[in-house]
Amino acid sequence: MSIDAVAAPAWILVVDDDLVTRFLVSEALKQAGFCVEQVENGRQALAACERIDFDLITLDVMMPELDGFATCAELRRRPKGVQVPILMMTGLDDYESINHAFKVGATDFITKPINIILLEYRVRYLLRTSAAMVSLYDSERRLATAQRIARLGHWDWSQGQACLHLSREVCEMLGLDPQAPEVPFRVILERVHEKDRKILAQWFEEIWQGGGQARAIRHRLVDAGGGVRHVQQQIEIVLDASGRPDHLYGTLQDVTDLHQAEERIWQLAFTDSLTRLPNRELFKDRLDTAIKLAKRHDRQLALLFLDLDNFKRINDTLGHNVGDHLLQATAERLKSSIRANDSVSWNKAEEPDESIARLGGDEFTVLLPEIQRSEDAANVAERIQVSLSRPLALDGHEIIVTPSIGIAVFPQDGETSETLLKSADMAMYSAKHQGRNLYRFYNAVLNEAAHKRLTMETQLRKAIERNELSLYYQPQLDLPSGRICGVEALARWTNDLLGTVPPVEFISLAEETGLIVPIGEWILRTACRQAKAWGCGCGVDPIPMRIAVNISVLQFVQPGFTGLVAQILEETGLEPVALELEITESLLLKDPEGALRTLWALKNLGVQLAIDDFGTGYSSLSRLKQLPLNRLKIDKGFVSEVDSQPNDAAIATAVIAMAESMGLRVIAEGVESEAQFQFLKAKHCDEIQGYYLSRPLPAAEITTMLHQRLTPHGDDG
Incomplete structure (x- = not known):
């Protein structure tokens, strides 16, 4: 069946409080042959669904009053x-948000900014799937229940049916x-149980x-x-004439008592009795599994090997009782350190605690199953050092113990559990x-990388007092007049030890x-100070232009930030109107x-x-209208292909309008071509900025440019 084999015209409801997104999505769906109704919030969506039986709903998440999650949940409660596919x-795009979307009943999700071509295909696929499911509802059949199995609950499920028929025991x-x-x-x-839900759903999907x-599977219920x-x-599969699954019979048995007995046996075999952490055998098995996953997905993992400094002396001096308590406290502190870490991704099927083990004596290991860079492992090691080094009161003694930590990274330091542990x-x-x-x-290159980051941080802390920072300025052009109307201040850093450090490195650090x-x-x-100098001098009357300065989120939320700006304006004598502060849309998310x-x-x-990089964040139109803005800055990601990509051209046009x-x-940044x-x-568009006009220049060259009243191309506009 082709992807277009969907009954048309289908009715689609587009729900989005952002005018630009709503317009683009609606127009794209109309051009694809669908009938479209559009509303701007969740309450209007609920009202529209009472009037019209929609075939599909596209639903924005971030909306005022009633967000997409609440709207989806309410729709699913209504007949x-x-x-209807949502x-x-x-x-x-984080796991928690995606999980929440499916939990409240979403059929699928697509991330912003919207790929219009992908959207059409996704919509057609959902409509086709929905139509197939509806056509199968009338074919539901029930077969005799498995009465021969004593004291077991049973259920049956026909192909194409949304509902299962459950016995009384299963219902209970x-x-x-x-x-x-x-x-x-x-x-x-x-x-x-949430940790078993995905596996169970995938199993049923594979069966259908x-x-x-057909096999037995264990899972948890809450x-x-x-x-x-x-x-x-336990499931039995009944096939139709073509050999496809047509009906499922299943039994459900409560095996909690059996599981608890097995769990006790398992703990004796695979956990450390003192700390309740996994022992060497279990940790090696988990490390083997993590290595297989890392190979399959082409990613890195890290292994931390810890040994407590001077543990033997503490054990011999204060006794084994204190030594045992110290090992137990170390295990708990390790768990806290790993849980608090936000730079490592964990397998969704396991807790961070399960990646810690006691190999024996005072040796512990920590498995980081997915890291993006070696510094992530260093961050965890530093957090563990801080946690374990805090004074500890045990049996009337104050004990300070420190760890020595070795780090090995897969695959460069070993491709098997044995070599990685070694x-x-x-x-x-x-x-x-x-x-x-x-x-x-273990790897000298990684040692160098971690050392370089530490060195860069140390040098950056002294950069201001050493006068190592400088500002370059990129001109901004007023299109109607062809004159320079402003400059953006951009930081540069040159260090005697590190040389010229790229802004993307030191700004992120x-x-x-x-x-x-x-x-x-x-x-x-x-x-x-520089803007004031330009406004006052160069042998000509003051030039009416502004200077734009980027403000980070952390800087913006500092207490007294407004007072600091006022103080600097007073110190430098710069007219406030000559200063433009550029903020990002993400600044509005935490505390709007x-x-x-x-x-x-x-x-x-x-x-x-x-607003800098407009179009890459999540601002709604209603929120945008509340802001006391002078200017929107179109992100260079949209500008770079306005002449070749219809989507980018449409977005830029819509933002300007x-x-x-x-x-x-509106100012467009990143303009690089005619x-x-x-x-x-x-x-x-009102203004532009980018290498098409000029690269960022030192203040002296900007001064010359302003003195000659030149555009960046050197003409009089």
Whole structure:
């Protein structure tokens, strides 16, 4: 069947509070042959669904009053919304948000910014799938139940049916009403423990697709009181004439007592009796599994090997009782350190605690199953050092113990559990030999990378006092007049030890370490001082232009930020209107009310405000209208292909039109070609910035340019 084999015209409801997104999605779906109704919030969506039986709904997540999650949940509670496919559109791509979307009933999701071509195919696929499911509802059959199995609950499920028929025993296990035995599969899945839910759903999906085998499977159920019960399912598959699965019979047995007995045996065999952590055998098995997954997905993992410094002396001096308590406290502190870490990704099927083991004596290991870079492992090691080095009161003694940590990274330090453990062990002994209470990478290259980051941070902390930072300025051109209307201040760093450090490296490091606050203050003060010099001199009357300064989120939320801006303006004598502060849309997400108050306070000072990289964040139109903005800055990601990509051209055009209707000016950044320049000029964009005009220049060259009243190309405009 072709992808277009979907009955048309289908009715689609587009729900999005962002005018640009709603317009683009609606127009794309109309051009694809669908009938489209569009609304701007969840309440309007609920009302529209009472009037019209929609075939599919596209639903934005971030909306005021009633967000997409709440709207989806309410639709699923209503008769007309139970089966309709709901495609959630979101800029949130983290696991928790995606999991929440499916939990409230979403059929699928697509991330923003929307790929229009992919959207059409996704919609057609969902409509086709929905039509196939509806056509199969009338074919439901029930077969005789497995009465021969004593004291077991049973169920049956026909191909194409949304509901299973449950016996009284199964209803009681699931905490459902036995008087209503027809239960949707999604309702049953909600009773399954969240860590087993995905595996169980995939198993059933494979069976219906003809690839699954009839077998027993164990999983957990959560009852109404929050208690966990262990059950075993056994399934029999009935095939139709073509050999495809047509009907499923299943039995469900409560095996909680059996599981508890097995668990006790397992703990004796595979856990350390003192700390309750996995022992060497279990950890090696988990490390083998993690290595297989890392190979399959082409990713890195890290292994930390820890040894407590001077543990033997403490054990011999204070006794084995204190030594045992110290090992137990170490295990708990390790768990806390790993749980608190946010730089490592964990397998969704396991807890971070399960990646810690006691190999014996005072040796512990920590498995980091997915890291993006070697520094992630170093961050965890540093956190462990801080945690374990805190004084500990045990049996009337205050004990301070420190760890020596060796780090090995897959695949470069070993491709088997044996070699990786050996590499980490060697690195740990290297840390001990170099002074204890240290961490060391096995690989010399990784050691160098971690050392480089530490060196860069150390040097960056001294950059301001050493006068190593400088500002370059990139001109901004007013398109109607062809004259320079402003410059953007951009930081540069040259260090005697490191040389010229790319901004992308030191700015991100500054934000991670909090150094962006003092560095940002230096940038703001220096830029204002330079702008004042330009406005006053060069032998000509003052030039009416502004200077734009980027403000980080951390800088913006500092107490007294508005006062700092006012103080710098007073110190430098710069007119407030000559200063433009550029903020990003992400600044509005955490505390929109607080951000709004600060923005209005800055506006009342007289400074100009701009949204930088507009179109890459999650601002809604309603929120945007509340902001005291002067300018929108179109992200260079959209500008770079306006002359070749219809989507980018449409977005840029829509942003320019929207800004004009709101009385805002628009500046396009990243303009690098004549074609981009001509496109933006034709669309009546107000201002542009980019290498097509000029690279960032030192202040002296900008001064010459302003003195000669030249455009960046050197003509008189």
